[in-house]
Amino acid sequence: MVRTTVQELAAAVEEPPRQYVVAHEQDQDLLAADEMPEPILLIDLSRLTTADAADEADKLRAALQTWGLFLVTNHGIEESLMDAMMSASREFFRQPSGEKQKCSNLIDDGGKHSEVEGYGNDKVVNQDESLSWNDRLHLRVEPEDERNFTKWPTHPESFRDVLLEYASRTKRIRDVVFRTIAKLLDLDEDYFLNQMSNKDPGFARFNYYPPCPRPDLVLGMRPHSDAGLLTILFVDRDVGGLQVERDGKWYNVPAKPYSLVINLADCMEIMCNGIFRSPVHRVVTNAEKERLSLAVFYAVDGETVLEPAPGLLDDERPPRYGKFKAKDFGLSFD
Numbered sequence: 001m002v003r004t005t006v007q008e009l010a011a012a013v014e015e016p017p018r019q020y021v022v023a024h025e026q027d028q029d030l031l032a033a034d035e036m037p038e039p040i041l042l043i044d045l046s047r048l049t050t051a052d053a054a055d056e057a058d059k060l061r062a063a064l065q066t067w068g069l070f071l072v073t074n075h076g077i078e079e080s081l082m083d084a085m086m087s088a089s090r091e092f093f094r095q096p097s098g099e100k101q102k103c104s105n106l107i108d109d110g111g112k113h114s115e116v117e118g119y120g121n122d123k124v125v126n127q128d129e130s131l132s133w134n135d136r137l138h139l140r141v142e143p144e145d146e147r148n149f150t151k152w153p154t155h156p157e158s159f160r161d162v163l164l165e166y167a168s169r170t171k172r173i174r175d176v177v178f179r180t181i182a183k184l185l186d187l188d189e190d191y192f193l194n195q196m197s198n199k200d201p202g203f204a205r206f207n208y209y210p211p212c213p214r215p216d217l218v219l220g221m222r223p224h225s226d227a228g229l230l231t232i233l234f235v236d237r238d239v240g241g242l243q244v245e246r247d248g249k250w251y252n253v254p255a256k257p258y259s260l261v262i263n264l265a266d267c268m269e270i271m272c273n274g275i276f277r278s279p280v281h282r283v284v285t286n287a288e289k290e291r292l293s294l295a296v297f298y299a300v301d302g303e304t305v306l307e308p309a310p311g312l313l314d315d316e317r318p319p320r321y322g323k324f325k326a327k328d329f330g331l332s333f334d
């Protein structure tokens, strides 16, 4: 069994089906974002590893305290590699449905269940919950020995090598960000990296958002925070749509070509004892343009025991979270 993709739906309908409608006509228009109280900061990643990193690190602190999300430039991924990654992704989604379904995430049980990896979209679980206007391809990139190449596209041919190269670069970015955050919190520089094991998963999630006839009523991705540690997001050229929530209001995250958007995720918020937060975000749709994005998620293995870093706690700063296994709170991809 094959589930209809949003891409096919977008080509066939003039009005989005009811399950996709989140807002009712009388509600506030989903596209009406609020004016920002302060900008989302652009961090020069290369400066975080130099001798005079302090100013840039302070900027990162401000970014984490306000939005939990920031843009990075000089991140070490060449424009040519970013272009190659985006066009490989575009080529994958442009293929006929049958070709894409070769990477399907549906299990061979009549389409009732799906697995974490592969190509697919939301399934209707609860009639009251609206669906996201996107299709995606979800692939495990870490740990290296758990890459399941049978789920990776074979077209375009370059896809595998480009993703492998891209993911090796995002891992370096992750390490720089983790070290800087540890230093900002006066923890050992490797504190967060030492919490990770060689079983911790990294996933690449390619999101495809077809144009939507009713961007005022339908969301490209429903509000959520990311479950893992850190997300490194690459958004297609200048197609905006990502929004971040603060104090109940939604703000547009600017799209800047060749920059990346990085956000903290829930497990990191816990280890930081809530000093830095994992932001709730969503994606709005666009009536004219298709939009692609690639999120690389770094998460923890389900057996990992999470707790606020002991170095952040004292009488005045008690733990805001208990100690628990990631899988018990659904904070893993296992």
Ligand SMILES: O=C(O)CCC(=O)C(=O)O
Binding pocket: 205, 207, 221, 226, 233, 235, 241, 242, 281, 283, 292, 293, 294, 295
């Ligand atoms: O497409 C985007 O801009 C955001 C995607 C996202 O939030 C996610 O994949 O978790």
Ligand SMILES: [Fe+2]
Binding pocket: 224, 225, 226, 231, 281
């Ligand atoms: Fe997300």
